Amino acid sequence: MKKIVIILFLILxxxxxxxxxxxxxxxxxxxxxxxxxxxFIDSQEYSEIxxxxxxxxFAFNYRKIFNNIGKFFSxxxxxxxxxxxxxxxxxxxxxxxxxxxxxxxSDGVSKIAFYMCYVVVITIIISSFIQIIDLATETxxxxxxxxxxFLPVLIGLVVSTGGITTSSIIYPVIIFITNMIxxxxxxxxxxxxxxxxGIGMVAHISEKIKISKISNMIKSVSMWILGVVLTVFVxxxxxxxxxxxxxxxxxxxxxxxxxxxxxxVVGKLLGDSIDTIxxxxxxxxxxxxxxxxxxxxxxxxxxxxxxxxxxxxxxxxAALIEPFAESRLVKCMQETVGVGKVVLAMVLTVSxxxxxxxxxxxxxxxxxxxxx
Amino acid sequence: xxxxREWTYGIxxxxxxxxxxxxxxxxxxxxxxxxxxxxxxxSITIAEPILKLLKSDFNIEEIFNLxxxxxxxxxxxxxxxxxxxxxxxxxxxAQEIVTKxxxxxxxxxxxxxxxxxxxxxxxxxxxxxxxxxxxxVDDSTIYDKxxxxxxxxxxxxxxxxxxxxxxxxx
Numbered sequence: 001m002k003k004i005v006i007i008l009f010l011i012l013x014x015x016x017x018x019x020x021x022x023x024x025x026x027x028x029x030x031x032x033x034x035x036x037x038x039x040f041i042d043s044q045e046y047s048e049i050x051x052x053x054x055x056x057x058f059a060f061n062y063r064k065i066f067n068n069i070g071k072f073f074s075x076x077x078x079x080x081x082x083x084x085x086x087x088x089x090x091x092x093x094x095x096x097x098x099x100x101x102x103x104x105x106s107d108g109v110s111k112i113a114f115y116m117c118y119v120v121v122i123t124i125i126i127s128s129f130i131q132i133i134d135l136a137t138e139t140x141x142x143x144x145x146x147x148x149x150f151l152p153v154l155i156g157l158v159v160s161t162g163g164i165t166t167s168s169i170i171y172p173v174i175i176f177i178t179n180m181i182x183x184x185x186x187x188x189x190x191x192x193x194x195x196x197x198g199i200g201m202v203a204h205i206s207e208k209i210k211i212s213k214i215s216n217m218i219k220s221v222s223m224w225i226l227g228v229v230l231t232v233f234v235x236x237x238x239x240x241x242x243x244x245x246x247x248x249x250x251x252x253x254x255x256x257x258x259x260x261x262x263x264x265v266v267g268k269l270l271g272d273s274i275d276t277i278x279x280x281x282x283x284x285x286x287x288x289x290x291x292x293x294x295x296x297x298x299x300x301x302x303x304x305x306x307x308x309x310x311x312x313x314x315x316x317x318a319a320l321i322e323p324f325a326e327s328r329l330v331k332c333m334q335e336t337v338g339v340g341k342v343v344l345a346m347v348l349t350v351s352x353x354x355x356x357x358x359x360x361x362x363x364x365x366x367x368x369x370x371x372x
Numbered sequence: 373x374x375x376x377r378e379w380t381y382g383i384x385x386x387x388x389x390x391x392x393x394x395x396x397x398x399x400x401x402x403x404x405x406x407x408x409x410x411x412x413x414x415s416i417t418i419a420e421p422i423l424k425l426l427k428s429d430f431n432i433e434e435i436f437n438l439x440x441x442x443x444x445x446x447x448x449x450x451x452x453x454x455x456x457x458x459x460x461x462x463x464x465x466a467q468e469i470v471t472k473x474x475x476x477x478x479x480x481x482x483x484x485x486x487x488x489x490x491x492x493x494x495x496x497x498x499x500x501x502x503x504x505x506x507x508x509v510d511d512s513t514i515y516d517k518x519x520x521x522x523x524x525x526x527x528x529x530x531x532x533x534x535x536x537x538x539x540x541x542x
Contacts, residue, residue, distance in 0.1 A: 026382055072447060112395070115391070191376050195377075202387045205391050206391040208394060211418065214418055
């Protein structure tokens, strides 16, 4: 009697696992992800990628992505080179006015001329920095929307490979952490970065009263916070998953053993068929997970390129005007580049976190199949 | 984050103001002293959060809007989840009654059904409190049939009878 009850329980368990794999509809999944297509990947390529991986001949056209990156880079540089030229012209103007100091009646006039130039430079910097911040916020919101669409499908496939415990533990954790991160970044990190930027802009305006250390401190604090958040996320994901996947592996192995030895006549056949189904859903899950990581990477490519171009522009401007311009202008641009680095670090941290989350889930659930 | 914003505004305005002061003052001994005082005031502006921390009415909930988050969390609390689950169960049960009844007795067509459960203080369902159905057909046997279907006392059942003409009018 006890034996029969255990067998029934395991049949139910396995049935729950496999029922999702039967209902998995590739076209529906691909069309739900179609809103995340961008200039680097088309939604038509999604199913090609999945089918390619499942058949073992993944042949994605990487050259196209590199070409697009090159085109995008040159286009953005062309669009933004005007800002660089403006800044350089103003710097030249300000140092020219400084040289004319002796011909003015008082010292104050040349100072006022410098402050005018400084204010114009700050205005240009602020307008492009606000664009960068908006871009970073939109990217984070889009990444979280992507995770919200993608994770349920992946979790369903994880369940269908027998990872019932793994998915029930990992899914709430990942959903909680992604939403917490979006709140944390929007309510805490972005205001702090804006504070560091605002203080950094006025830090060098006066020759005597300088406050550059406070903005440096805020920048390093925000970098540390990002690092700690990333570490905690990776720690939680890997710990919880490694424990749960062991439990699942033992469950699946027990189920297979019970089928093979408990059911008379056809038991061996059933046990082997469980193996086959698990293996095939494993391949499907890996293909879908790979597609997710791939889309995630293409989603962050555009914003990261834009932020990198921003950093290049202002870093280059600082380098170009340093020989002749007033050192305060150069330092102001250095501050901008420093804060831009924090924005870049923020976007990279979020995307790395999500990539690690997906990949960790894929690798951990492979442990289930390792219990043979 | 209004606190952080105000702090930033304070620092930025102070520095800009002192830059103007520094520009306006004539060169001389008094300028050195004035700039020294300005520097001290600027450092006090930077240290404003620490000074607020020392005050007794410092409240961390105001800075991070913790009350808002607490409200959000309590909205999704366990009790709410339980009560919404019970109301969902009631709806499903009512739907089931309508479907089964209409299948078994097609001539007595039920239109709508409302089920209310008895709950204890922990939110656990004890039994059915009452069942209210809406129909067009004025038939007294409907009580017995419903009582048999739901396996409850017929006193717990109430029937609302709608006028048939109203339906045609609609």
